Amino acid sequence: MxxxxxxxxxxxxxxxxxxxxxxxxxxxxxxxxxxxxxxxxxxxxxxxxxxxxxxxxxxxxxxxxxxxxxxxxxxxxxxxxxxxxxxxxxxxxxxxxxxxxxxxxxxxxxxxxxxxxxxxxxxxxxxxxxxxxxxxxxxxxxxxxxxxxxxxxxxxxxxxxxxxxxxxGDGQKFKVVNQLLCGVHIAAAGEALALADSMGLDVAQCHEVLNGGAAQSFMFQDRGSRMVAEEFDEVRSALNIFVKDMGLVTDAARAAEQPVPLASAAEQLYVRGRREGLGRKDDSVVYQLLRQGRD
Known part of the structure; x- marks a missing residue:
């Protein structure tokens, strides 16, 4: 060979x-x-x-x-x-x-x-x-x-x-940092678009406009587009994955004695989603989760 x-x-x-x-x-x-x-x-x-x-x-x-x-x-x-x-x-x-x-x-x-x-x-x-x-x-x-x-x-x-x-283990350390950023960015995208919806904005226009400025990120572009389309059943990355990965983030942070308040808040959002039966949905479903009770 x-x-x-x-x-x-x-x-x-x-x-x-x-x-x-x-x-x-x-x-x-x-x-x-x-x-x-x-x-x-x-x-x-x-x-x-x-x-x-x-x-x-x-x-x-x-x-x-x-x-x-x-x-x-x-x-x-x-x-x-x-x-x-x-x-x-x-x-x-x-x-x-x-x-x-x-x-x-x-x-x-x-x-x-x-x-x-x-x-x-x-x-x-x-x-x-x-x-x-x-x-x-x-x-x-x-x-x-x-x-x-x-x-x-x-x-x-x-x-x-x-x-x-x-x-x-060194590769995993880098991946933990990567997942902290990804998990927080998805949660932030869902929270931002839920706020836009609550204020009566056109959510699709909000997503399009803000992707042209300093607030844009890969996750806001990628997951945000799924949030706007409400494509939660076409699973490209399950919410359960971020329940697991944010747990790895917070475990690593505890071991390093490093506060990660944003990661901890995002982790709780994913845990809530799994508890409410959304774990097998696409992770962009956090947008729906944050809008619940207002429809």
């Missing part, structure tokens, strides 16, 4: 993981994938080979990419019933591309030491549309040689993949 191609085991085929696996396979890498959801495996393109178990996917792989949702899921993939840790070789490179938090990745790297010491922490940002184009921002933490060994994969998945630190 060419040094610029890899045998890749891909674990986790959610909204982001599936197009990423397809991009990797389409670029010449050999990708064998597994997900606990049979529908995710059935939806794979012909360039990706489905596996019956996670261990089957890992058999013969140079690189193992893990793209699951939470820290407990990461732990289960590695060490749970049917976990892959015992199937790894000392040369295996494990690439964690999920947003699972600093503690989860640091703990996984430590627990993997008897099996492999090659762990790259590489959470992604950019959403499904950019995942489909190989245009993600990837925040990479890990040993320089380990990162270099998977550069050919990072090349096809992201347009930017800065190395932000030498240890597993």
């Amino acid at each position: 060419d040094q610029n191609t890899k045998n890749i085991a891909w674990i986790g085929l959610g909204a982001m993981g599936s197009p990423m696996a397809s991009i990797a396979a389409g670029s010449g890498h050999t990708v064998t994938a597994f997900d606990l959801n049979p529908a995710a495996l059935q939806g794979l393109g012909p360039e990706v080979t489905p596996a019956g178990t996670a261990r089957e996917a890992v058999d013969g792989a140079d690189v193992v990419v893990i793209m699951v949702a939470t820290g407990p899921q990461l732990d289960a993939v590695l060490f749970g019933d049917g976990g892959i840790a015992t199937s790894l070789s000392p040369e295996s490179v494990v690439v964690v591309m999920s947003t699972v938090g600093v503690t989860a990745v640091q703990g996984a790297a430590l627990a993997l030491e008897p099996y492999t010491r090659h762990v790259v922490d590489a959470p992604v940002s950019g959403g499904v549309a950019r995942a489909r184009k190989g245009d993600l921002l990837i925040m990479v933490g890990g040993d320089a040689e380990d990162v270099a060994s998977v550069q050919c994969l990072l090349d096809v998945l992201g347009s930017q993949y800065p190395v932000v630190g030498p240890e597993p």
